[in-house]
Amino acid sequence: MGWKTLDDMDVDGKIVLVRVDVNVPMDDGIVTDATRIEKIVPTVRDIVQAGGTPVLLAHYGRPKGKVVPEMSLEAILPTLEKHLGMRVIFARDCVGDAARTAIEQAREGEVVLLENTRFHAGEEANDPALALAFADLGDMYVNDAFSAAHRAHASTEGVARLLPSAAGRLMAAELKALDAALGTPKRPVVAVVGGAKVSTKLELLGNLVTKVDHLVIGGGMANTFLVAQGIEVGKSLAERDMADTARSILDKAKASGCTVHLPVDIVVAREFKAGAASETVDVNACPGDAMILDAGPSTVAALREVFEASATLIWNGPLGAFEIEPFDAATNAAARIAAEQTQAGKLISVAGGGDTVAALNKAGAAAQFTYISTAGGAFLEWMEGKDLPGVTALNA
CATH class of the missing domain: 3.40.50.1260 (Phosphoglycerate kinase, N-terminal domain)
Incomplete structure (x- = not known):
């Protein structure tokens, strides 16, 4: 730079x-x-x-x-x-x-x-x-x-x-951390992207599948990818009209050599509230009257393997409805695994975005990450591969 x-x-x-x-x-x-x-x-x-x-x-x-x-x-x-x-x-x-x-x-x-x-x-x-x-x-x-x-x-x-x-100092630290994560990263690189809608993170997903080795998709947007693969998601939040777009992202990932990871088991409930009765089922067994609110323990176990095999992690967005218990379990567990790997000197971990910072703080893992960006829009646009005017001007 x-x-x-x-x-x-x-x-x-x-x-x-x-x-x-x-x-x-x-x-x-x-x-x-x-x-x-x-x-x-x-x-x-x-x-x-x-x-x-x-x-x-x-x-x-x-x-x-x-x-x-x-x-x-x-x-x-x-x-x-x-x-x-x-x-x-x-x-x-x-x-x-x-x-x-x-x-x-x-x-x-x-x-x-x-x-x-x-x-x-x-x-x-x-x-x-x-x-x-x-x-x-x-x-x-x-x-x-x-x-x-x-x-x-x-x-x-x-x-x-x-x-x-x-x-x-803050800007330089941020740019150094981001360059280490996507500019000239130690590989393999894994990106965790969560959130409600695929439509809000199209450019992000499209850029990441060409830059990272593993892409973990969580939150509501994972449901859209499940629908795209013909998996029923009951009453879950899903953008069914984005199924073709999801399939094109999966195709692009395959062509780029990026492995996409979706939930293999899910936590479902009939109502969205704290302490709601819930059960963990296989990803193919979502009841028609239930909604997916979190990833299950088998998914977390699979993520542990991915994190342990990776050298760099970029994280934006939770894996489930982390704001309320018990649907914060997967996000909390995965965050702690990343924190452990970072503290052991085996992983460079960079995270950013409002919900992400809140989720990692809630999990008690933020302080153990290599770098936490407090930037929202700027962090997302950087992940999307866009030039940031305020940074570009410093090169003039």
């Missing part, structure tokens, strides 16, 4: 524009989960220690180009200062005099936070004039927001082409 990192930049005495993702959940103006703020600390700290002044560019919510007071970044100031351990000066605009004045006020060891970039319509339109206005504020640009890298916005793509640019 051609992108530079902070280690390639001399930031001493420089004003460094840093694109971060601090789009954190809030309740009544109070940050309820500071994970994203915690993750930008290494980049900000390293810039300050090297003598630079970090000026943070960020968005919050979807104000659609208008000033929405409830979406002001000023609300995160206390939490930001707490985690950075530094004074943070807030600018009431992200460009113009307000931004310049805040930057001029910053002393050594202080940070500047600019107001929500999406208060300007030109942000999401990647307006060259707004990108230039950003560039006029600083000497160099660092992108530390992989989660926003799939968007060609003025603060993620436009300004990166106007200043000397580099990847921040």
Whole structure:
């Protein structure tokens, strides 16, 4: 990869524009989960220690180009200062005099936070004039927001082409992990893809079968593949109109030498609720009045063999209805197997996507994975094989 990192930049005495993702959940103006703020600390700290002044560019919510007071970044100031351990000066605009004045006020060891970039319509339109206005504020640009890298916005793509640019610590770690998983991976590579619908992950599946050695399909989308093979799935969620598409993906996998793994046994129930009466049956024996809500223990045992024979794992999506018990069993068990293999130094494991992170946390396995991406859309588009504008711009 051609992108530079902070280690390639001399930031001493420089004003460094840093694109971060601090789009954190809030309740009544109070940050309820500071994970994203915690993750930008290494980049900000390293810039300050090297003598630079970090000026943070960020968005919050979807104000659609208008000033929405409830979406002001000023609300995160206390939490930001707490985690950075530094004074943070807030600018009431992200460009113009307000931004310049805040930057001029910053002393050594202080940070500047600019107001929500999406208060300007030109942000999401990647307006060259707004990108230039950003560039006029600083000497160099660092992108530390992989989660926003799939968007060609003025603060993620436009300004990166106007200043000397580099990847921040979080962005660099993400790109390194992703390259290890799909760019130049240790083989064999296994991908686990779960979720409700095949239709939402067509490009993902189509790309993966040409890149990995094993593809494990779980969740509701597995039902569609079962239907495509003539297996009855009762009242289960399934996109029957996607059967031809599922068969074409299976054909593409076969031609590419990728082995597709579907459930061999299933956990079924008559109602979808916590603690519902359930039974485990062979994949060919789903009762007509029941629905498939999880994969069974024989499927998990088969996955153990696949994981143990693999060197790299990419994971996106649960294997069943992991939100409620007992239909979280297969996801939990498979996640723990992957975690064990990773901790034993036998597997490089990379996972991402909102449901995936939640499922791995619930299984108590996330901390043992090699890398967990907090990015949703960007992680998916990378798995789909798409170029990410915010990353491509760093190579310019």
